[in-house]
Amino acid sequence: MAQVKPITPTLLDTYLTCPRQYMAKYVTREVVFKQNATAAKGDRIHKSVEDTLKNKVPLTEEASFMQPLVDWCFNLASNPNIEMFVERTLAIDKNLNPMALPEGFKPWEYDIYMYAKADVFFVDHELG
Numbered sequence: 001m002a003q004v005k006p007i008t009p010t011l012l013d014t015y016l017t018c019p020r021q022y023m024a025k026y027v028t029r030e031v032v033f034k035q036n037a038t039a040a041k042g043d044r045i046h047k048s049v050e051d052t053l054k055n056k057v058p059l060t061e062e063a064s065f066m067q068p069l070v071d072w073c074f075n076l077a078s079n080p081n082i083e084m085f086v087e088r089t090l091a092i093d094k095n096l097n098p099m100a101l102p103e104g105f106k107p108w109e110y111d112i113y114m115y116a117k118a119d120v121f122f123v124d125h126e127l128g
Helices: 009-017 019-027 037-055 061-077
Strands: 082-092 114-124
Touching: 009 019, 037 061, 037 082, 037 114, 061 082, 061 114
Parallel strands: none
Antiparallel strands: 082 114
């Protein structure tokens, strides 16, 4: 059975920018992704912020400029009515109902209409 690749904002943006580039990157795989130094740095900074928000470990020196954002997140989450979620997958089914997905889920094993991973979001339980 063919695996259906979910449409992500990156895939859609690539297709809208250049359908030929989309084909070469995601269908025929003529173009192989090779991460450059700038993208690698961004990944390291993202990982440091994620680790700090999830595990309350200090930011790396490289990511220290993100401290005001981290402080803002922890300040908001200090409100007893506010819950912070870090690196969570959100999904809906074809009827636009929210879906609960386990860690490490395989999209093709679920009847998912659309899903995305959120870096961080907050829920105000007082508002519902």
